[in-house]
Amino acid sequence: MNITLQEAGAKLLSAEKIIITAHINPDGDALGSSLGLYHVLKDMGKSVEVIIDDDLPDDFDFLPGYELIKKPEAEKYEADLLVLLDVSYDERIGRLREKYQGTVLNIDHHGTNKGDVDYLYLDADRAATAEIIYQLVQELKVKVSQDIAYCLYTGMTTDTGHFRYSNTSAFTMRAAAAMLEAGVKAEVVSEALEKRSYKEIIDRAKAMLTIEQFASGRVAGIFIDLPLYESLDTTEGYIDGVRVLAGVDVAILMKEIEPGVCRVSMRSKGVDVSVIAASFDGGGHIRAAGCTIKKPLAEAKKMLLDKVISVIGTEPQKEA
Ligand code: 5GP
Numbered sequence: 001m002n003i004t005l006q007e008a009g010a011k012l013l014s015a016e017k018i019i020i021t022a023h024i025n026p027d028g029d030a031l032g033s034s035l036g037l038y039h040v041l042k043d044m045g046k047s048v049e050v051i052i053d054d055d056l057p058d059d060f061d062f063l064p065g066y067e068l069i070k071k072p073e074a075e076k077y078e079a080d081l082l083v084l085l086d087v088s089y090d091e092r093i094g095r096l097r098e099k100y101q102g103t104v105l106n107i108d109h110h111g112t113n114k115g116d117v118d119y120l121y122l123d124a125d126r127a128a129t130a131e132i133i134y135q136l137v138q139e140l141k142v143k144v145s146q147d148i149a150y151c152l153y154t155g156m157t158t159d160t161g162h163f164r165y166s167n168t169s170a171f172t173m174r175a176a177a178a179m180l181e182a183g184v185k186a187e188v189v190s191e192a193l194e195k196r197s198y199k200e201i202i203d204r205a206k207a208m209l210t211i212e213q214f215a216s217g218r219v220a221g222i223f224i225d226l227p228l229y230e231s232l233d234t235t236e237g238y239i240d241g242v243r244v245l246a247g248v249d250v251a252i253l254m255k256e257i258e259p260g261v262c263r264v265s266m267r268s269k270g271v272d273v274s275v276i277a278a279s280f281d282g283g284g285h286i287r288a289a290g291c292t293i294k295k296p297l298a299e300a301k302k303m304l305l306d307k308v309i310s311v312i313g314t315e316p317q318k319e320a
């Protein structure tokens, strides 16, 4: 059932033992909102664990509490509350779903969240789940420590493309300002997130060379086959290299992550890409969405492009 922010705060207040989780393939908002809430609840004297069923990108190892995040290796998990952040109660929480049978509180900002949980607080107007956690901090009247601030600021900056995407609101800027007032140094976060190894720079160049344009340049994508994917350490930020191409409305990153399984990221300047992602059982936001297509790269590419081109209402017209 849908609940209010106040009710979400009350659920947290009345629970003693709390497990926090977020989506697999965790990004800055998944990690930042999880660790931010972790510090809030710790400061309230709760027993808290953050469990995420995936390897963590080491770009975020500067986040206070990063080293405390565990994978769900135990047989079974019990707590007063499982808090699910930045994700819906779907396949994207991994093994914790089968290992925990208790009450679930879901806090999210994805408009595609279908909400099949005990309690859902959803606000699709918030650019990041970290913004909602900031609202909860105010609701719970907890002081924003420097640790909380680093985590929440990171969620806000990453989900807004560093305060550049259209989801960046006056609320975002005020919330980020509060994080700076609580001791965040903006350059500590940006330098940690920007730094790339020599190999990563060469890898990114190889991936960018796969760029192709479609529909008179309104659609463009990079398509990473399995051998190239396996040689990469990260694809973080690659989609931004496509998004900036002049004339692009829909930017695509497609990568074959195992034989016959392709992960898709999309960014848009107008078209609702969450609808395209949802048609492949994915989801996200109007201007940033993703999905998995269980087909080999060439087939997945054709299926996705057919859909994207039908949505933008233009005839296929390849201009590689
Ligand atoms: P990204 O391209 O950065 O992985 O994801 C963009 C947005 O789409 C994020 O908000 C992310 O949570 C959402 N998203 C990405 N992949 C999926 C997916 O497979 N399913 C759902 N429901 N959302 C996704």
Ligand code: MN
Residues within 6 Å of the ligand: 029, 030, 086, 109, 127, 128, 129, 159
């Ligand atoms: Mn998010």
